[in-house]
Amino acid sequence: MDLIVCIKRVPQTAEAEVKIDGSGKDIVKDRLTFDMNEADSYALEEAILLKEKSGGNITAVSLGSAEAEDTLRIALAKGADSAIRIKLEDFGELDGFKTAALIREAIKDIKFDAILTGCMSTDDSYYQVGPTLAEMLGIPHATLVSKIEVADQKAHVHRELEGGLIEHLEMSLPAVFAVQTGINEPRYASLIAIRRAAGKEIKVIGKEEISSEAKLNSTLEELFIPPVGERAEILTGTPDEVSKRTAEIIKEKGLI
Amino acid sequence: MANILALVEHRQGTIRDITYELLTYGRKLAEKMDGKLTGVILGHNTGDFTESVKKHAHRVVVADHEVFKDFNAETYQHALADIIQKENPFLTLIGNTAFGIDLCPALATQLGVPFTTDCIGVEIADKKVRVTRQLYDGKMDAHVYLSEGPSYMLTLRSGTCAAEEGNLTADIQKIEASITSQPDYKKFVEYIEAAVGDVDITKADVLVGVGRGIKEQANMSMIEDFAKAIGGVVACSRPIVDANWLPKDRQVGSSGKTVKPKLYIAVGISGAFQHIAGMKNADTIIAINKDPNAPIFNEADYGIVEDLFKVVPALKNKIMEMKQ
Amino acid sequence: MDFGLTNDQKMLQDQVRKFADAELAPVAAEIDKSGEFPWANLKKMAQLGLLGVVVPEKYGGSGFDFVSLAIAIEEISRACATTGVIVAVNNSLTTFPILQFSSEEQKSKYLPLLCSGKKIGAFGLTEPDAGSDVVSLESTARLEGDHYVLNGTKRFSTNAGEAGIFIVFAYTNKEMKHKGISAFVVERDTPGFSLGNHEDLMGIRATANCELIFEDAKIPKENLIGKEGDGFKICMSTLDVSRIDIGAQAVGIAQSALDESVKYSKERKAFGQPICNFEMIQSMLAEMATQIQAARLLVYYAGYCKDTGMTRFSRESAMSKYYASDIAVDVTRKAVQIHGGYGYSKDYIVERLYRDAKILELYEGTSEIQKIVIARELIR
Numbered sequence: 040m041d042l043i044v045c046i047k048r049v050p051q052t053a054e055a056e057v058k059i060d061g062s063g064k065d066i067v068k069d070r071l072t073f074d075m076n077e078a079d080s081y082a083l084e085e086a087i088l089l090k091e092k093s094g095g096n097i098t099a100v101s102l103g104s105a106e107a108e109d110t111l112r113i114a115l116a117k118g119a120d121s122a123i124r125i126k127l128e129d130f131g132e133l134d135g136f137k138t139a140a141l142i143r144e145a146i147k148d149i150k151f152d153a154i155l156t157g158c159m160s161t162d163d164s165y166y167q168v169g170p171t172l173a174e175m176l177g178i179p180h181a182t183l184v185s186k187i188e189v190a191d192q193k194a195h196v197h198r199e200l201e202g203g204l205i206e207h208l209e210m211s212l213p214a215v216f217a218v219q220t221g222i223n224e225p226r227y228a229s230l231i232a233i234r235r236a237a238g239k240e241i242k243v244i245g246k247e248e249i250s251s252e253a254k255l256n257s258t259l260e261e262l263f264i265p266p267v268g269e270r271a272e273i274l275t276g277t278p279d280e281v282s283k284r285t286a287e288i289i290k291e292k293g294l295i
Numbered sequence: 296m297a298n299i300l301a302l303v304e305h306r307q308g309t310i311r312d313i314t315y316e317l318l319t320y321g322r323k324l325a326e327k328m329d330g331k332l333t334g335v336i337l338g339h340n341t342g343d344f345t346e347s348v349k350k351h352a353h354r355v356v357v358a359d360h361e362v363f364k365d366f367n368a369e370t371y372q373h374a375l376a377d378i379i380q381k382e383n384p385f386l387t388l389i390g391n392t393a394f395g396i397d398l399c400p401a402l403a404t405q406l407g408v409p410f411t412t413d414c415i416g417v418e419i420a421d422k423k424v425r426v427t428r429q430l431y432d433g434k435m436d437a438h439v440y441l442s443e444g445p446s447y448m449l450t451l452r453s454g455t456c457a458a459e460e461g462n463l464t465a466d467i468q469k470i471e472a473s474i475t476s477q478p479d480y481k482k483f484v485e486y487i488e489a490a491v492g493d494v495d496i497t498k499a500d501v502l503v504g505v506g507r508g509i510k511e512q513a514n515m516s517m518i519e520d521f522a523k524a525i526g527g528v529v530a531c532s533r534p535i536v537d538a539n540w541l542p543k544d545r546q547v548g549s550s551g552k553t554v555k556p557k558l559y560i561a562v563g564i565s566g567a568f569q570h571i572a573g574m575k576n577a578d579t580i581i582a583i584n585k586d587p588n589a590p591i592f593n594e595a596d597y598g599i600v601e602d603l604f605k606v607v608p609a610l611k612n613k614i615m616e617m618k619q
Numbered sequence: 620m621d622f623g624l625t626n627d628q629k630m631l632q633d634q635v636r637k638f639a640d641a642e643l644a645p646v647a648a649e650i651d652k653s654g655e656f657p658w659a660n661l662k663k664m665a666q667l668g669l670l671g672v673v674v675p676e677k678y679g680g681s682g683f684d685f686v687s688l689a690i691a692i693e694e695i696s697r698a699c700a701t702t703g704v705i706v707a708v709n710n711s712l713t714t715f716p717i718l719q720f721s722s723e724e725q726k727s728k729y730l731p732l733l734c735s736g737k738k739i740g741a742f743g744l745t746e747p748d749a750g751s752d753v754v755s756l757e758s759t760a761r762l763e764g765d766h767y768v769l770n771g772t773k774r775f776s777t778n779a780g781e782a783g784i785f786i787v788f789a790y791t792n793k794e795m796k797h798k799g800i801s802a803f804v805v806e807r808d809t810p811g812f813s814l815g816n817h818e819d820l821m822g823i824r825a826t827a828n829c830e831l832i833f834e835d836a837k838i839p840k841e842n843l844i845g846k847e848g849d850g851f852k853i854c855m856s857t858l859d860v861s862r863i864d865i866g867a868q869a870v871g872i873a874q875s876a877l878d879e880s881v882k883y884s885k886e887r888k889a890f891g892q893p894i895c896n897f898e899m900i901q902s903m904l905a906e907m908a909t910q911i912q913a914a915r916l917l918v919y920y921a922g923y924c925k926d927t928g929m930t931r932f933s934r935e936s937a938m939s940k941y942y943a944s945d946i947a948v949d950v951t952r953k954a955v956q957i958h959g960g961y962g963y964s965k966d967y968i969v970e971r972l973y974r975d976a977k978i979l980e981l982y983e984g985t986s987e988i989q990k991i992v993i994a995r996e997l998i999r
Binding site: 053056134174179183202203206219221255261266271272278279283 | 306311366367368369391392393394396397398399400401402403404405409410411412413425426428429430431432433434435436437438439440441442450478479480481482483484485486487488489500501507508525526533534536537539543544546549550551552553557558565578579581582586587588590592593594595596597598599600601602605606609610612613614616617618
């Protein structure tokens with residue numbers, strides 16, 4: 040089973056303080072750490088598990104700056120067989136649509152049975168690339184995928200719906216699966232695998248190699264700090280003082 | 296005329312709440328532009344659906360066929376592409392749900408319509424569409440312009456507006472289904488209900504919700520102890536389930552349970568909208584988080600900006616003292 | 620001049636850091652408390668290839684260089700100093716002398732066991748009355764037919780309580796002074812070999828640190844490493860390598876102390892503001908960060924000297940171990956100071972780090988010995 044995995048290198052903002060930069064359109068990134076987008080790391084692991092069951096090749100693709108090659112190399116160490124970086128610097132402003140269009144161009148000569156992506160990236164939160172790419176390729180897709188089982192060129196796929204409900208689909212291949220976090224347990228690369236991956240060449244393609252007619256669907260105008268809610272009354276004081284006040288509030292509500 | 300289409304979302308025979316939010320939001324946008332709101336129902340045995348929706352829209356377009364009984368992005372995409380081409384709306388609104396996420400990008404791409412997802416606000420001025428979206432784990436908002444197109448498509452996040460009672464009487468227009476069987480390449484098989492665990496968090500009066508801020512599995516016992524002291528049950532946000540520290544049936548949020556306890560104490564939860572969606576209707580919400588900008592404080596009634604590892608044990612002691 | 624890590628070193632750092640954060644750090648306090656040897660950690664690390672970092676693949680190792688080993692030890696120690704030294708001992712005090720000085724048969728026999736974690740290694744050099752002064756060893760080994768008869772007692776042997784393979788030093792010829800010392804590979808189930816007291820240590824508490832007792836222990840002749848009389852040379856060149864890793868362990872412990880201190884000083888408020896606003900706190904943080912960076916460069920440089928085939932790097936190795944140990948003790952002390960009374964409590968990581976750091980100045984050659992090594996190179 041030949042697989043393509045789309046990977047994005049993103050700033051890790053879940054636990055970090057995020058500030059707007061001078062342009063007003065981006066965040067200050069120099070103090071943030073960058074890593075493989077969380078959902079993408081699950082997509083990669085799922086691809087590796089599928090490959091371990093049925094053989095085949097995994098190609099990892101990332102639209103990113105030169106640093107994304109570090110992330111792709113980790114993908115190679117974990118189990119991808121080859122990697123392609125699409126030069127972010129060549130294509131100006133992007134959205135989910137244009138990203139999908141560029142990925143389509145980048146993979147047009149690669150044979151595959153499935154494309155796996157993360158269902159969303161934590162930076163842009165688009166949820167777009169997987170299904171958009173599938174439509175451009177004219178193949179079926181499933182998003183929020185929480186299980187993939189493949190037999191006889193058919194995939195039995197679980198999608199995670201609201202309220203913990205699962206939607207079970209039967210799909211033919213090739214298809215695009217946008218994978219939800221938690222679908223598996225991403226591995227660490229072993230040292231031997233790291234050493235072997237370190238020397239592997241990453242194919243870098245830019246505007247010389249691919250072009251896309253795709254226009255942007257959307258343009259970011261400005262970032263702003265989400266308006267602060269008015270509801271929370273912030274309790275101040277030492278941990279002991281705020282705990283006392285909180286316990287009183289809980290008691291006033293009749294819950295102790 | 297700038298008309299708006301809103302897609303009616305249903306599951307297992309029931310219209311989902313997001314639908315009324317879309318219809319309310321869509322009606323207001325349409326009225327501002329002197330346009331009409333059309334609700335689109337794809338379903339099977341849609342009589343009740345139509346009755347419910349017609350109060351909320353100026354028109355309702357209904358395609359009733361067995362193939363639309365359960366959601367399948369492929370059949371819906373096929374049918375909606377037809378409808379949109381005929382109706383030629385200014386804007387199509389879809390819920391940013393598991394359903395909408397699967398449908399909108401592919402549908403808009405097929406139609407060549409500018410789109411974006413997960414909007415929490417839409418402004419239309421001079422035929423330009425500007426939306427508000429959240430980026431970077433919900434820590435930033437962005438204003439985003441859609442590129443000029445013949446028509447536009449958006450998915451709207453649940454909770455963007457409160458659903459209002461409808462007082463319209465829509466014209467009902469029944470149309471033929473343009474697709475009558477599921478394609479071989481993508482078939483809906485079944486819904487699988489979540490496994491029932493030992494604890495039902497939807498029944499608890501007091502929930503202690505724990506999130507990524509707890510850092511390590513070893514610290515979970517501190518939360519269990521605290522919950523026990525306050526007579527509550529431990530629930531959690533998604534990362535805790537992804538890490539296998541609690542079973543899926545403890546997850547609060549859009550892909551987990553929706554809860555409405557008397558008291559919800561959010562511990563180390565930053566407040567991603569998916570989590571908020573599951574707990575915002577709690578009677579009282581207390582949030583403990585060291586990041587003063589954490590979105591959870593926008594939902595909470597009371598906030599404590601402090602290291603949870605200091606507050607939780609202290610609060611546990613205070614509650615134990617009070618009980619005595 | 621290039622201060623950048625190579626691709627494979629960067630990746631190793633990334634993966635080991637993530638592994639250590641997710642798998643080692645969460646259990647570090649528990650390990651410290653229980654004192655139980657962290658076999659579960661070692662099993663996971665064996666799978667990743669962390670138990671034989673510099674051992675070639677054909678012997679079951681990972682085939683990395685010594686800078687990489689230092690990076691790995693640093694990252695592991697940042698999360699759990701106990702696990703850090705266990706891995707350091709397995710790598711540089713056990714696999715290294717076998718790899719460097721043993722026969723092909725011995726390499727093929729022992730290295731795969733050590734790399735896979737089937738057996739853990741330990742080092743038996745220090746004796747009740749011979750620590751820094753190696754020449755005053757009292758253990759002896761005499762050849763009798765096809766085996767050596769080993770007698771003596773070794774103290775403070777990290778991993779010993781759980782180890783399966785030991786590198787042991789003893790005199791085969793006492794008259795020849797240091798040229799009469801020999802090194803042996805000793806298996807745990809050797810007749811006449813038993814474990815003595817388990818040391819109850821101040822820090823690195825789960826390292827199974829134990830006494831080794833040899834009473835007419837029968838060591839197969841082929842388990843002699845190198846030739847008779849090679850022991851001192853083997854010991855010194857092994858320590859040259861292993862001291863880099865103790866330096867790396869020190870950098871890891873100190874980095875953890877700094878990370879905790881930065882975090883705490885931003886959260887902790889006094890006089891109405893976070894204490895990181897106070898210049899005395901800032902002064903400490905600045906010193907700590909600079910000390911750590913200087914130590915890290917010394918450690919990586921010592922590894923680089925080894926990797927580039929420099930024949931004598933005793934000085935660089937000693938400098939890295941001496942300086943990194945010294946600053947780790949100082950940095951962890953400052954970290955406790957920044958934490959105030961909380962830093963003295965087991966509720967905070969820095970309390971453990973402070974205890975873990977002190978051993979760095981003592982084992983694998985005290986700081987005083989390191990200074991002697993450095994000074995001798997200066998004045999010879």
